[in-house]
Amino acid sequence: MAGKFFLIDTTRCMACRGCQVACKQWNKLPATKTKQYGTYQNPPDLDGNTYRVVRFEEHPSKENSVAWYFFTEACRHCLKPPCKIKADQIKKGAIIVNDFGAVLFTKGTKELQKSFKVIKQACPWSIPTWSSKQRKLVKCHMCFQRVEAGLEPACTKTCPTGALNFGDEAQIKKLANERLTAAKKKFGGRGEILDLEDVRALYLVIDEQIKYRPVA
Ligand code: SF4
Ligand code: SF4
Structure with missing residues (x-):
């Protein structure tokens, strides 16, 4: 099977959180108990029950108002995944890459509990x-069972605006170029694709990355 890629066109994201909820539904994950902490983002970060989170950042704009930066975030499925490189030093085979490029945390990651912070820092x-409930490392797995069945991931299937897209490498890179051209035309020459040579989840942004996701 050809390598699969995502395109996340942040210029089209309206922060409906449909992708976040679809991910939970497909993975049968419960809501995370949280509280209002000064932002519309909820929960505050990825966790054992949240494999995709929509980040809400707000910054002052030139027009003396507020600009929103929405950023749906999950694993990028790196082409040379640093998490796997680190995990292989501790428990070979705990993290694998399947034939279309999904980086998968197997049941072997149960044995990585003590090294969890090291793996997290490698990313x-x-x-x-x-996940204390599943007693293993967790993250987005590219809905690999859906993809093997010829379907797209639950998040991209759900996105109503075309912000989230999924497909073969050539198709997604062509779309990324088209969207980048359109974004530059619309936003006065601003726009770039982040980490194009390193990941399978390509983000189209029109501003510095730190404005979308200030957390490390
Ligand atoms: S984004 Fe992080 S968790 Fe995902 S493959 Fe890359 S290093 Fe691993
Ligand atoms: S479903 Fe699409 S528009 Fe809604 S938050 Fe996710 S990426 Fe944005």
């Missing part, structure tokens, strides 16, 4: 989370 975006 440039601090994605892996320890």
Whole structure:
């Protein structure tokens, strides 16, 4: 099977959180108990019951008002995954890459509990989370069973705006180029695709990355 990619076009995201909920539904994950802590984002980060979270950041805009930065976040399925490189030093085979490029945490990650922080720190975006209920490391698995059955992931299937897209590498990279051209036209030449050579989840943004996700 050809390598699969995501395109996340942040210019189209309206922060409906449909992707976040669809991920929970497909994975039969409960809501995370949380509280209002000064932002519309909820829960505050990825956790054992949340494999995809929509980040809500707000910044002052030139027009003396507020600009929203919405950013649906999950594992990027790195082409050379640092989490796997680190895990292989501790428990070989606990993290694997399947034939279309999904980085998967197997049941072997149960044995990585003591090294959990090391694996999390190896990830440039601090994605892996320890699930105390499942007693293993968890994160987005690219809905690999759906993809094997010829379907797309639950999150991309649900997105109503075209912000989340999924497909073969050539198809997604072509779409990314088209969307980038459109974004530059619309936003005065601003726009870039983040980490194009390193990941399978390509983010189209029109501002500095730190405005979308200030957390490490
Ligand atoms: S984004 Fe993080 S958890 Fe996902 S494959 Fe890359 S290093 Fe691993
Ligand atoms: S479903 Fe689409 S529009 Fe809604 S929050 Fe997710 S990426 Fe954004």
